[in-house]
Amino acid sequence: MKVHQIPFQETGYFSSLIGDYLSKNQKLSDFYGNFPDLEGFKKQLELKQKSFKVETRKVLVEALINQYNNFNISELTSKNVNKLAGKNTFTVTTGHQLNIFTGPLYFLYKIVSTINLTKLLNAEFPENNFIPIYWMATEDHDFEEINYFNFKGKKVIWNRESSGAVGRLKTEGFDTVFETFSDQLGNSTNANFIKELFKKAYLLNDNLTDATRYLVNELFGEYGLVIIDGDDVLLKKQFVPIVKDEILNKTSFKEVSIANKKLEENYKIQVNPREINLFYLKDNLRERIIFENDFYKVNNTVITFSEEEIIEEIKNYPDRFSPNVIMRPLYQETILPNLCYIGGGGELAYWFQLKNYFKTVNTPFPILLLRNSALLISNKQLVKLEKLNVTLAEIFLKQGDLINKKVKEISKVDIDFSQQKFYLHQQFESLKELAKQTDASFIGAVNAQEKKQLNGLDNLEKRLLKAQKRKLTDEVDRINKLQNELFPTNSLEERTRNFSEIYLEIGEALIPMLLKSLDPLKLEFTIIEY
Template identity: 60%
Template sequence: MQSKQVPFSKTGYFSSLICDYINQKPELEILYNRFPSLENFKLQIQEKSNSEFTNQTSRDILVDVLKEQYSNIDTSELTSVHIESLKLENTFTITTGHQLNLFTGPLYFLYKIISTINLTTRLKQEYPEYNFVPVYWMATEDHDFEEINYFNFKGKKIHWEKNASGAVGVLDTDGLKEVLDLFALDLGHTKNADYLTALFKKAYVEHKNLTDATRYLANELFKSHGLVIIDAADKALKREFIPFVKDELLNQTSFQEVSKTIENINTIENQPPYGIQVNPREINLFYIKDNLRERIVFEEGVFKVLNTDIVWNENEILAHASEVPERFSPNVVMRPLYQEVILPNLCYIGGGGELAYWFQLKGFFDAVKVSFPILLLRNSVLIQTEKQAEKLKKLNISSTDVFLERDTFINKKVREISNIDIDFSPQKKHLKAQFEDLYQLAEQTDTSFLGAVKAQEVKQIKGLEHLEKRLLKAQKRKLADEVSRMTDIKNELFPNQGLQERNTNFSEFYLEYGDQLIPSLVDNLDPLNTEFTILTL
């Protein structure tokens, strides 16, 4: 197995905000607590240890909830040890979160969790006097069913048709037997295919709801690495969060503080501007009951649940929050706070989009006096076979070239392999120099001719560009075989002209590599490596 790294900024797939964070641009320091380095984790441990929320009572509640959630699944010895260790004051978590995507969804689900597992291993090596537990936070209260009800397999969308409303975690798994029947036909009947068929069946056909199915699946894939999976939609855990729910209802602290941070982000010098990932509501809570998941709003002096007849006055809603805290669900702005209140957490690992909205939350955490975690960009990976690597080598395609947008990629390679130079940049530069002389002549004689000179310059530049494109097109026809091979390898590695990790399901690679797939990834991914990884398996 071979591994290569490409700077994120060279891939074209990561925002300037993320690239500037990785490069530790000083202007961004106001948006985070500590940069993810081994030495900074010691400071984060000290800060979290002194947090009023990392207390014995909270730890005991967390362990009791986890034991209950694991009561009906095959728990590995390492996972059991990790859960029990959470009672100890020297135990901390490293957390990633993800939606309940059908059959894990795209590959980056694996990379998130592997980054989390590997970071706990590195930290244990560096700080052996502490325990570090990898946690996968299931987004069971999410409601975006259309984002999770499919996965891609060999260019085909495996889709779960269902009428769904409310939180996805409580959705029953009716209809997934039919999905499995179709998926199994595509898989075939090899040893690895049979395992995938059985895994899908045990997860989605033999479990009654999406939460239990996803917990089973993630546990089967990662239990040997001690992963702890948590469903935070639990009354005992929500009870820990009641003070923050009440503050949100009465004071709208998140809206005020995140709005201030957005103003600060907009003043950071950057071209183009960074942009905003999420915009806060005045109240960033949903109300969940049965199949209902709707926003809570304050209008006309009362609290309401949108699209329902549910209404409370102030005293009523505060009492209701104390009685049934499980019905109050934090949205994307409040969820990170909930996580950091109920877990002894040091670091959150996520993708670029996730980190972008976490950057908006530092001021909010400071205002409510909760320790802000270290933020780490998950590993990003392109997996290629040895055969594909050999093709790239023969076609003289570099590690950075392969990330180019397809047309740009092909044009660049055609220019490189052509026996003629189809780059008119020198001619255009020479032409512009000639027109500079004409501009000076017009200035000295009759300035009314400046417009005519400009028009002629534009016409001639466009003429050169048109000729350049025609010659390039002709050369592509002449080199049709090479272009075809380059296009094929590009499409293989970047399905739908996007990152493999955001499209392809792990099952495609499991068919080839079987139970060595995840161990190979674990062995070859460095969570603190701030570059994109290309793996040849």
């Protein structure tokens, strides 16, 4: 196994916002706190240690013990849960939706990044404890985003009606999903492991929250990962003051709107705040809370509250108030002794909008770390790349650009007309000087003729390139096929492919390979040969 890194910015798959963050561009400096390096973590430790209360820790431990009731967990995870009661214990958190069977590969990379960072911090700051946390987005209601995963280019779908928080959905209908999926797996040892894992997760648990907890615990429990469900009345009680403030003062809307106005001078805004960034959550219902005509209304229902009534509702039923994407980060940081949030580029983009809001409600803003990204390339695929003289950096090029580059390289005919264009440009510069000395109105005609002849050279170059592609069809097809294997749907494989495809090949070596290969503070894209 070999590991290579290239800068995220050179892959062509990450935004200018992320590039500016990684390079510490001053344009972004007002939108984050400490940077993800060891000096930044030292400062963040001091910041969080001062602000996080012992009472909050006790509630957290109690809630986690309750959530893990009826689950077999590793000794390390059990120890980590209990360590959270101690004032020298801190967390590193990643979060994700409850995608069926983990969804895309990067789900694994998020958790591996989190585990590896806690290992690094435990070694660097041995007087403290650092615990990896996976936050299950159980309160989300975007069922269409999570009800499938891709396997060998086809969708495996859980078809059913859905309403309310996805974590509360019963696992009815997964027997059909299991039959469809298992038919595609075969009967190898690795295939049988995948079948058993799927069956125990989704056929032996009653709801999607428990199914996901079981699945993730089976994959990562031995590394001490702690899985948390925010849809918990004990935890929601800790968030009551913030919920009241949101209802009465609309603080998040005010502060995030100010941040957005400044941020959008240079970047695209990821999410826009609503006047009230809370949902009302009950049974099969998760709907926005809106304020109209002096009443608080639950959208698309007949439920309404006066100000006095909704404050009473918050007091008696805090679990019925569900934060949206704007407020969920604050909820996490309120109930966890957290130092760092690890997420993808899209997630970090909306976290950058929140720093002012955190400051206003006196909550330390966490370090933001871009999760590890990886391309997994087999020895067989690597040999093919070498035979085609395609480098690891070149494989990230857009397909058309890659083909054009390789055809020009291997063609015996010189397809690059740059030299001819340079000479043509020089000739027309002479003509322009002549026109200035005779008749200035002649310059327009000279410019038009120059453009016409340059366009003619461009067209000739394109026609010659097209002809060479036909002549080199075999090489072109092989490059296309190989890049499509590594970048399905012309995107990073981590965004589409499910871990089960790789597990079929290498089995139980997969997660140890990722843990060994991914360095969370390297801040570069990783290519893993296996």
